[in-house]
Amino acid sequence: MPHCVILYTPNIEAKTDMTALCRALADTMLAQFDESGKPVFPMGGTRVLAYPAAHFAVADGGIQGRAQGNDSGRIAGDPGDYAFVYLNIRMASGRSDATIKIAGNALLARTKAHFAPLLASSRIGITLQIDESPGQVFDGKLSSLHPLFQK
Amino acid sequence: MPHCVILYTPNIEAKTDMTALCRALADTMLAQFDESGKPVFPMGGTRVLAYPAAHFAVADGGIQGRAQGNDSGRIAGDPGDYAFVYLNIRMASGRSDATIKIAGNALLARTKAHFAPLLASSRIGITLQIDESPGQVFDGKLSSLHPLFQK
Amino acid sequence: MPHCVILYTPNIEAKTDMTALCRALADTMLAQFDESGKPVFPMGGTRVLAYPAAHFAVADGGIQGRAQGNDSGRIAGDPGDYAFVYLNIRMASGRSDATIKIAGNALLARTKAHFAPLLASSRIGITLQIDESPGQVFDGKLSSLHPLFQK
Numbered sequence: 001m002p003h004c005v006i007l008y009t010p011n012i013e014a015k016t017d018m019t020a021l022c023r024a025l026a027d028t029m030l031a032q033f034d035e036s037g038k039p040v041f042p043m044g045g046t047r048v049l050a051y052p053a054a055h056f057a058v059a060d061g062g063i064q065g066r067a068q069g070n071d072s073g074r075i076a077g078d079p080g081d082y083a084f085v086y087l088n089i090r091m092a093s094g095r096s097d098a099t100i101k102i103a104g105n106a107l108l109a110r111t112k113a114h115f116a117p118l119l120a121s122s123r124i125g126i127t128l129q130i131d132e133s134p135g136q137v138f139d140g141k142l143s144s145l146h147p148l149f150q151k
Numbered sequence: 152m153p154h155c156v157i158l159y160t161p162n163i164e165a166k167t168d169m170t171a172l173c174r175a176l177a178d179t180m181l182a183q184f185d186e187s188g189k190p191v192f193p194m195g196g197t198r199v200l201a202y203p204a205a206h207f208a209v210a211d212g213g214i215q216g217r218a219q220g221n222d223s224g225r226i227a228g229d230p231g232d233y234a235f236v237y238l239n240i241r242m243a244s245g246r247s248d249a250t251i252k253i254a255g256n257a258l259l260a261r262t263k264a265h266f267a268p269l270l271a272s273s274r275i276g277i278t279l280q281i282d283e284s285p286g287q288v289f290d291g292k293l294s295s296l297h298p299l300f301q302k
Numbered sequence: 303m304p305h306c307v308i309l310y311t312p313n314i315e316a317k318t319d320m321t322a323l324c325r326a327l328a329d330t331m332l333a334q335f336d337e338s339g340k341p342v343f344p345m346g347g348t349r350v351l352a353y354p355a356a357h358f359a360v361a362d363g364g365i366q367g368r369a370q371g372n373d374s375g376r377i378a379g380d381p382g383d384y385a386f387v388y389l390n391i392r393m394a395s396g397r398s399d400a401t402i403k404i405a406g407n408a409l410l411a412r413t414k415a416h417f418a419p420l421l422a423s424s425r426i427g428i429t430l431q432i433d434e435s436p437g438q439v440f441d442g443k444l445s446s447l448h449p450l451f452q453k
Binding site for chain 3: 159210233235282286
């Protein structure tokens with residue numbers, strides 16, 4: 001913890017570098033500090049994983065866009081070329097509202113910078129949400145990674 | 152938001168059209184209206200993503216089925232041919248209980264229709280759940296898609 | 303329900319048998335019994351799905367490790383060879399704290415046994431969490447699997 005999981009439509013795979021986005025978001029997380037100067041996210045616990053979907057459907061698949069002259073019109077069996085990226089950060093509770101807002105806005109700004117070309121050239125929806133591990137009743141950890149970052 | 156994420160065992164990939172299911176569920180979501188006649192889910196925010204697992208195990212993998220003459224008996228290293236489909240819809244809170252029930256039942260009915268042949272011919276478990284974004288502490292959005300559907 | 307979803311960095315794919323882990327965790331779930339001797343998890347509802355990420359970033363990607371002589375140092379565009387495995391079990395609420403703790407510890411111990419070689423030979427972080435379906439407002443089920451395990 002924390003970790004960021006990115007789910008996205010595969011129609012953007014060739015248009016953007018998702019490994020670079022993972023790295024950029026991890027670096028952004030590691031660059032966050034709270035009111036007392038402590039890192040918001042621990043080095044060894046910062047992970048970003050991205051998954052293109054095998055199958056998808058977004059909005060009406062392009063019917064309305066086609067009616068408006070957008071050439072992405074849906075045809076039978078075609079999921080359309082609308083794109084979607086969902087970024088979910090799961091972390092433990094306990095951080096202040098101010099810290100969460102600053103970190104969330106920094107991650108959203110970095111995401112916006114990454115997708116600026118796609119936002120300008122295609123139809124894409126992006127949602128970034130942070131959850132505080134709701135309903136969690138067990139938390140177990142094993143690591144040979146954290147010790148590398150501890151004194 | 153909302154979005155529906157489908158996780159499933161890859162042993163059904165060749166037996167059913169998951170892109171068609173994504174489209175059918177998106178269309179079902181877009182066909183829901185609340186008590187006041189407003190769409191339950193916004194056009195530009197309706198997304199369905201489906202992911203076959205790379206590895207899996209379901210129930211006992213077929214041991215008990217084999218004992219009963221089912222030829223799907225598990226052998227060492229074989230995950231078995233039991234199948235599982237998990238559909239999770241995440242949406243913001245605020246919809247009425249009645250609206251949620253109607254929408255959930257419509258999505259479940261559409262899912263049942265899609266999988267009717269597999270339910271009849273194979274051993275498959277299907278779960279559809281709707282969550283109201285529990286524990287969410289940050290929500291950021293970027294979109295070049297929504298404007299297409301707004302006046 | 304319950305189901306266990308495993309998200310992991312693809313750099314461990316060739317080093318460990320994730321199908322075997324899925325089977326081991328399902329078997330561990332099926333071997334749990336509560337205070338009254340009843341199974342904690344129903345046979346027909348026990349599923350484990352594992353997903354390697356297509357793209358990822360973990361911690362600093364290896365910069366600090368490199369500074370310390372670890373040869374996993376990050377280079378531009380390289381996500382690094384730090385590994386991460388996230389195991390999330392989602393189940394309905396209602397089980398006792400004691401039952402959850404015993405089941406969680408059993409699953410964590412089985413996970414530890416599976417990854418012992420990797421924990422010893424590489425830099426890997428593993429997190430196992432159990433959630434009680436927070437925020438769930440609709441639950442629908444279809445199954446041709448459960449009946450196989452009912453009298």
